[in-house]
Amino acid sequence: xxxxxxxxxxxxxxxxxxxxxxxxxxxxxxxxxxxxxxxxxxxxxxxxxxxxxxxxxxxxxxxxxxxxxxxxxxxxxxxxxxxxxxxxxxxxxxxxxxxxxxxxxxxxxxxxxxxxxxxxxxxxxxxxxxxxxxxxxxxxxxxxxxxxxxxxxxxxxxxxxxxxxxxxxxxxxxxxxxxxxxxxxxxxxxxxxxxxxxxxxxxxxxxxxxxxxxxxxxxxxxxxxxxxxxxxxxxxxxxxxxxxxxxxxxxxxxxxxxxxxxx
Numbered sequence: 001x002x003x004x005x006x007x008x009x010x011x012x013x014x015x016x017x018x019x020x021x022x023x024x025x026x027x028x029x030x031x032x033x034x035x036x037x038x039x040x041x042x043x044x045x046x047x048x049x050x051x052x053x054x055x056x057x058x059x060x061x062x063x064x065x066x067x068x069x070x071x072x073x074x075x076x077x078x079x080x081x082x083x084x085x086x087x088x089x090x091x092x093x094x095x096x097x098x099x100x101x102x103x104x105x106x107x108x109x110x111x112x113x114x115x116x117x118x119x120x121x122x123x124x125x126x127x128x129x130x131x132x133x134x135x136x137x138x139x140x141x142x143x144x145x146x147x148x149x150x151x152x153x154x155x156x157x158x159x160x161x162x163x164x165x166x167x168x169x170x171x172x173x174x175x176x177x178x179x180x181x182x183x184x185x186x187x188x189x190x191x192x193x194x195x196x197x198x199x200x201x202x203x204x205x206x207x208x209x210x211x212x213x214x215x216x217x218x219x220x221x222x223x224x225x226x227x228x229x230x231x232x233x234x235x236x237x238x239x240x241x242x243x244x245x246x247x248x249x250x251x252x253x254x255x256x257x258x259x260x261x262x263x
Contacts, residue, residue: 023220025246026067028227029211030087030197031162031179034122034148036069036077036110037248043069047225047244051092054236075110084128086144086166086177088199089207089231089238094172100130100140108148119151128168140169146177156185166199173203189217207233213242221248 024035027045037043045067064083071077084102085095095102106126114120125145133141146164153159160181167174179197186192191214198208213227222245229240 023248025215025223025225026069027223027244027246028213028215028225028242029179029181029193029195030177030209031160031181031195032108032124032146032148033160034108034110034120034150036075036108036122037071038250039071039074041071041248041250043246043248045069045223045244045246047242049229049240049242052239053093054238069108077108079106079108079124079126080104081126081128084126086175086199087197087209087211087229087231087240088175088177088201089233089235090175090199090201090204091168091172092231092238094168095130098132098171100132102128102130104128104144106143114151119149122148124148140171142167142169142172158183158185173201175202176200191215191217205234207231209237211240222246 022035023038023043024033025043025045026032027047046064048064065085066082068080068082069077081102081104084104085091094100104126106124108122108124111121111123112118123145126143128140128142128144130140144164144166146162148160148162150158150160160183161179163176163178165174165176177197177199179195181193181195183191183193192212193215194210194212196208196210198206200206209229209231211227211229213225215223215225217223225242225244225246227242229238229242231238231240
């Protein structure tokens with residue numbers, strides 16, 4: 001028992017719980033990085049997508065998605081999601097059928113930093129609801145929890161992987177998800193990424209997807225991203241074309257850095 005406790009203390013030591021001093025963004029893609037925004041700064045991540053659905057032959061614009069992140073403490077950040085929708089055909093079709101607009105409120109908690117073979121780790125959680133939750137239509141109330149990991153294999157190549165659980169309400173029920181993303185830093189301010197992810201549902205067949213794109217960093221606090229996502233299931237799939245802009249407010253250039261703008 002003492003040996004087990006010493007191992008746990010070694011993994012989650014207080015030395016790991018120091019403030020993040022890098023600026024990193026959680027969009028685009030399904031996988032989130034385990035880094036927090038620098039303390040007492042606000043980060044805004046916005047994106048817009050256009051979807052082509054194979055099975056319904058419908059083309060539709062996705063309402064702009066917005067993620068607000070604020071870190072009041074060195075090891076915790078608050079998160080507010082406007083237009084919450086997982087990258088799953090099961091979720092997107094259910095939300096479209098019921099004309100739902102989703103929201104999420106939660107946080108991200110730092111577990112430990114990368115050291116040797118141990119990856120950087122964090123835990124995130126969201127309480128989710130829709131614009132119809134508090135109306136007579138009684139939209140779904142749910143939540144999700146994700147374990148986030150990242151490992152820099154070299155200075156220019158990293159592996160970001162997540163595993164999680166989602167409860168989407170009585171109509172959607174339970175889902176388990178994973179994602180695996182490989183990032184390539186090709187230039188001081190350019191990153192390429194490819195990703196695979198999947199959802200396993202209790203009320204539907206599994207669906208999965210792949211995506212890839214480019215992130216450009218004109219300044220250490222600003223990210224512009226372009227990406228393409230292909231979602232699959234046995235009834236067809238969806239093609240999603242995404243673009244987004246993210247910005248960190250309150251970081252002084254002498255205090256923090258972006259992973260791709262190294263001092």
